[in-house]
Amino acid sequence: MQTHQAKRVAIIIEQVMQKRLTDVMTEAGVTGWTVLPVLGGSGRSGAWSREGQVSRAGSMVQVVCVIRPERLDTLLDAAFRVVDRHIGIVSISDCEVLRAERF
Amino acid sequence: MQTHQAKRVAIIIEQVMQKRLTDVMTEAGVTGWTVLPVLGGSGRSGAWSREGQVSRAGSMVQVVCVIRPERLDTLLDAAFRVVDRHIGIVSISDCEVLRAERF
Amino acid sequence: MQTHQAKRVAIIIEQVMQKRLTDVMTEAGVTGWTVLPVLGGSGRSGAWSREGQVSRAGSMVQVVCVIRPERLDTLLDAAFRVVDRHIGIVSISDCEVLRAERF
Amino acid sequence: MDQILSLAATNLLSPIILSFALGVAAALARSDLNIPEAVAKGMSIYLLFAIGFKGGVSVADHGIDAKLASSLLAGIFLSAVLPLIAFALLQVMSNLSRLDAAAVAAHYGSISIVTFVAATSVLESGGIVAEGYMVAVAAAMEAPAILSALWLISRGGADARHMDPDLMREIMLNGSIVLLVGSFAIGWITGAEGLARIESFIVSPFQGVLCLFLLDMGLVAGRGLRGGSAVLKPGVLAFGVVMPLVGASLGLVTGMLLGLSVGGVALFMVLSASASYIAVPAAMRVALPEANPSIYLTLSLGVTFPFNLTLGIPIYVSVASALAGG
Amino acid sequence: MDQILSLAATNLLSPIILSFALGVAAALARSDLNIPEAVAKGMSIYLLFAIGFKGGVSVADHGIDAKLASSLLAGIFLSAVLPLIAFALLQVMSNLSRLDAAAVAAHYGSISIVTFVAATSVLESGGIVAEGYMVAVAAAMEAPAILSALWLISRGGADARHMDPDLMREIMLNGSIVLLVGSFAIGWITGAEGLARIESFIVSPFQGVLCLFLLDMGLVAGRGLRGGSAVLKPGVLAFGVVMPLVGASLGLVTGMLLGLSVGGVALFMVLSASASYIAVPAAMRVALPEANPSIYLTLSLGVTFPFNLTLGIPIYVSVASALAGG
Amino acid sequence: MDQILSLAATNLLSPIILSFALGVAAALARSDLNIPEAVAKGMSIYLLFAIGFKGGVSVADHGIDAKLASSLLAGIFLSAVLPLIAFALLQVMSNLSRLDAAAVAAHYGSISIVTFVAATSVLESGGIVAEGYMVAVAAAMEAPAILSALWLISRGGADARHMDPDLMREIMLNGSIVLLVGSFAIGWITGAEGLARIESFIVSPFQGVLCLFLLDMGLVAGRGLRGGSAVLKPGVLAFGVVMPLVGASLGLVTGMLLGLSVGGVALFMVLSASASYIAVPAAMRVALPEANPSIYLTLSLGVTFPFNLTLGIPIYVSVASALAGG
Numbered sequence A, B, C: 001m002q003t004h005q006a007k008r009v010a011i012i013i014e015q016v017m018q019k020r021l022t023d024v025m026t027e028a029g030v031t032g033w034t035v036l037p038v039l040g041g042s043g044r045s046g047a048w049s050r051e052g053q054v055s056r057a058g059s060m061v062q063v064v065c066v067i068r069p070e071r072l073d074t075l076l077d078a079a080f081r082v083v084d085r086h087i088g089i090v091s092i093s094d095c096e097v098l099r100a101e102r103f
Numbered sequence D, E, F: 001m002d003q004i005l006s007l008a009a010t011n012l013l014s015p016i017i018l019s020f021a022l023g024v025a026a027a028l029a030r031s032d033l034n035i036p037e038a039v040a041k042g043m044s045i046y047l048l049f050a051i052g053f054k055g056g057v058s059v060a061d062h063g064i065d066a067k068l069a070s071s072l073l074a075g076i077f078l079s080a081v082l083p084l085i086a087f088a089l090l091q092v093m094s095n096l097s098r099l100d101a102a103a104v105a106a107h108y109g110s111i112s113i114v115t116f117v118a119a120t121s122v123l124e125s126g127g128i129v130a131e132g133y134m135v136a137v138a139a140a141m142e143a144p145a146i147l148s149a150l151w152l153i154s155r156g157g158a159d160a161r162h163m164d165p166d167l168m169r170e171i172m173l174n175g176s177i178v179l180l181v182g183s184f185a186i187g188w189i190t191g192a193e194g195l196a197r198i199e200s201f202i203v204s205p206f207q208g209v210l211c212l213f214l215l216d217m218g219l220v221a222g223r224g225l226r227g228g229s230a231v232l233k234p235g236v237l238a239f240g241v242v243m244p245l246v247g248a249s250l251g252l253v254t255g256m257l258l259g260l261s262v263g264g265v266a267l268f269m270v271l272s273a274s275a276s277y278i279a280v281p282a283a284m285r286v287a288l289p290e291a292n293p294s295i296y297l298t299l300s301l302g303v304t305f306p307f308n309l310t311l312g313i314p315i316y317v318s319v320a321s322a323l324a325g326g
């Protein structure tokens, strides 16, 4: 089956920043992404879990974005502006996609 | 630690199609997969989020399947038959697995 | 944008084992991870879904860990000790990260 | 007319309608107020269980009615026929594609159980009784419309995914039908004695739960309007208000031919006038994936549902009282 | 016998049993009816809190009973001994491996709190009172069975993951034990006055919430049966019905030796007869991961739970009335 | 003093406080007891809706009060000023950075609606009435503190993310403000008649829901203390108890100047004494991401909330009765 090279960017970020991130991505011309829930985690700022949250302040989500390789830098620049001062991580991996006309 | 080459296929698809997809995968001999929840997303057909859903009609899930490289095409053919007319994306990446006897 | 090589380890494991896994990871010096919810799946031990669970006994989660390549083996050894006798899968893939000082 | 206006005013200023309005307003103002999906689902299960149970108890109380069977058949017939009318109307009023028109039509043949619940609560506060088996009629009217719409498409030669057995089972055994019919049966079997045991759960807090549920519906409808209003051309919008009136008229005639009580006629009107936004959208995503969900969801949930809730129900109840109340 | 039959009939036609049956039927018919996990969890928290609180209030009302301590000890003893009997029975009746047999045995020594709740509601509707501290006995019987089963395995030389301190804490402080004991204490401390403040929350809607909760249990049990019935050989299946009767007999003897009231004896029978499907499965996944969960879950939830709910409880209540009702 | 002690004793032994204590104890003992996020969110929506609605009905009953507007303005003023006091206190009592101190200060200017709800329930059980519009004052006091804190930071020259319009909207239209104000309006519009329709939903079960909700708050606070207590140095800890008393004193003066009833004065004290743990933390994560959430969350939820709930409320009510009850 015919597949096409792409990049998969996964951004784990605080839920309060989600809309700001996707807004910036949209401005940068990225229109496809998916948001996945996150139950908990641990990092430099300590461990947290959804259970321990009375507010959404501490919750995080994962925003996944599959894009053409040549658009990667635009996306990273945009994402970086939002993620910069906030906790969270950005990882990029290679992948292939079916139906490239969709990207 | 001993690892083995494999392929990781991630299919984001409407929840109403989930069982149809996994049924087709089972028919094609694929017996291992995991279903992850999705909170929202954006694509050619616009943005959506679980919050805005009164029915499960608009909800999506992510089906992840780790398989031996030689079985990839069988899986993609099967998945494509279900995904074809529907919204959603299929991405494939390389990975390695522990305990290959399990695949 | 400057990125750095890393490894992404995804471990799908029973929820009752989650804390045991992350404890072992912490002991091994791994301090960053994220836990994602899982809705259901299928494997050698049959199919299951959150819907069919009255107890948390059957539920699973996905623990994702992004680490420097040189620390991969430490992590896998630690994880293997917990996963060994249990159902679940461990997959490893290459990725790149922003802000490597965080890992 | 006076009665309609006063009933409409009472209705508009009731806690349930105001809660709905609050939800719409909050969504339009982009507040982050939101009710968790699981809680909303839990409330809808509560409402379905309660309304079904009470219907069954009422049938147990008043004995079985010769009109039950004919009402069910009439309901099935209406549900199957309304999509054809809706489709024809859409061809005239809008320039939707055949596919989108058929998908929309399916929604208007089927029913909205929350509209039905809201109507029973208006009837109750007006002291009007209705046949308890109307909840069974509601359940019977959920599915036939889908088959009609798919027939419309296949007749047009479009390559609709053929109604596979899985989809058929999903439609006929969808959760809300099963819960409605099941709790109706439980209420019927256990009767007044059963009701006594769970009355303080399913009767007393009912109106309050309905308020919070409509708050959520308002939030969802408001968000839908914010995102989807762009796809609704004037013709389509007008259809969202005209079609309920057409449906209600057919419901009125049917209810009167069946010889139902005032409440029964009013509920038949409500069922015919209301449009599905749960079962039918899910079926459409499977069977007609190319149809645009924004159109049918925004129309059904953002236009017709609020119209029925605020103005439609008082109109239908008043008209039923005037014509069938003789 | 007559009493058993009439009680069984009343029981079978009560809203709670019919709701359970509806759930099983919906699941077997593969309807998509389902209650969100969070809502089911919320209802179980409500039920535990209410039953614990009411037990505590009843102890506050009737003063502390000299039999409280002996009942707790007897409960712990029964919970520890029942797995040994169950294990022996399984060796005779089935050809399960030692591992699977021990895992199943652990479930039958422990208890099902929903079965307990359903039994108290049958007692209540029959006007039979029971010692309020039976909820404390229920809490005490949750864990010992697990230790017995692990001892069975280690004795057999199998390499069971040794009972680590974490697992021990998880078992002793599992959510339902803590909530049951905690709300029992709150009820005891605040007494009738505390009850008056929250009565319309924990007493009036109780039966109704139980209906919806059992609807969910029915759905889960039905889904389990659909998927897991293949693993249950006739011998294992028979065990699922025989073991509760054996357990109930021991509970009967214990309750009578303790000199409990009719209601107390009946509840002791119910606790001994019921099998865990929450705390024990979770512990087994950690301690005996190689044991097959399909076997113990399907047996406990798909066979023994429905048996107790429908036939068991009426039998136990009738027998207790006949023998202890002197 | 005697009155304080007896009120404190009654309060400490009420089901709601004991439920909170149970939650804290379970979390500290690392039990896995937990209430699903969706259920906790659902309960908080219920509580906000009920408290807002009842406030509105009470205003509808007693007619509009000339003091409504001045109370709202006073509330806004207090909310804006308290952070400045808190900030100054922190500079003296602790060695938190400017950033952390400002973030903490924002929390103490804003309010905790659950503390408010618990206080109304203490007033009710003491037969003390309060102005219904105090819920509107509560809503008005949520946001101004955030602006004050951000001003403190920008004045200090730190590069605070500037208050963008999105954040402003998020703060002003956050879910709890909208729900509180909206249900207040609905209660006001529908009045006693509206209340009659949903009374058995929003009045009778209220105390019971509050118990379960506080159980969850206890679990969250306990988990927070387990993880976060390390970050709280003695000075910061002391601030968590001193600041509420300072706030309450200002609230007392304000309430008396406004000429409110005893209940109204007590509630003004409670609002001023309580610290936010929902709206403000979310705003701080956006506006001051570098401030350490462990500090402000542990302090507000793990120290000040329990203090107010157990000792604070009885003190404030007693003082208000003594001084304003003349």
Ligand SMILES: Nc1ncnc2c1ncn2[C@@H]1O[C@H](COP(=O)(O)O)[C@@H](O)[C@H]1O
Pocket (backbone or CB within 6 Å): A012, A040, A041, A042, A043, A044, A045, A046, A047, A048, A060, A086, A087, A088, A089, C031, C032, C033, C034, C035, C064, C065, C066, C067, C102, C103
């Ligand atoms: N190495 C990692 N691998 C996976 N997730 C991580 C990692 N580091 C941080 N995270 C996630 O990002 C959140 C914030 O991390 P931090 O900014 O390091 O406190 C954590 O709670 C985790 O959910």
Ligand SMILES: Nc1ncnc2c1ncn2[C@@H]1O[C@H](COP(=O)(O)O)[C@@H](O)[C@H]1O
Pocket (backbone or CB within 6 Å): A031, A032, A033, A034, A035, A064, A065, A066, A067, A102, A103, B012, B040, B041, B042, B043, B044, B045, B046, B047, B048, B060, B086, B087, B088, B089
């Ligand atoms: N480039 C992408 N990256 C990640 N997820 C995507 C992407 N495009 C689409 N999706 C997901 O697939 C859904 C349907 O996409 P579409 O078919 O383009 O409307 C979206 O709502 C997203 O959840």
Ligand SMILES: Nc1ncnc2c1ncn2[C@@H]1O[C@H](COP(=O)(O)O)[C@@H](O)[C@H]1O
Pocket (backbone or CB within 6 Å): B031, B032, B033, B034, B035, B064, B065, B066, B067, B102, B103, C012, C040, C041, C042, C043, C044, C045, C046, C047, C048, C060, C086, C087, C088, C089
């Ligand atoms: N090949 C696979 N790809 C993705 N997930 C898998 C795969 N095999 C197993 N899983 C997940 O791991 C769980 C346990 O698998 P197993 O140990 O094979 O029964 C399944 O229920 C799935 O959620």
Ligand code: NA
Pocket (backbone or CB within 6 Å): D082, D107, D108, D109, D110, D111, D112, D247, D271, D272, D273, D274, D275, D276
């Ligand atoms: Na209709």
Ligand code: NA
Pocket (backbone or CB within 6 Å): E082, E107, E108, E109, E110, E111, E112, E247, E271, E272, E273, E274, E275, E276
């Ligand atoms: Na037992």
Ligand code: NA
Pocket (backbone or CB within 6 Å): F082, F107, F108, F109, F110, F111, F112, F247, F271, F272, F273, F274, F275, F276
């Ligand atoms: Na304050």
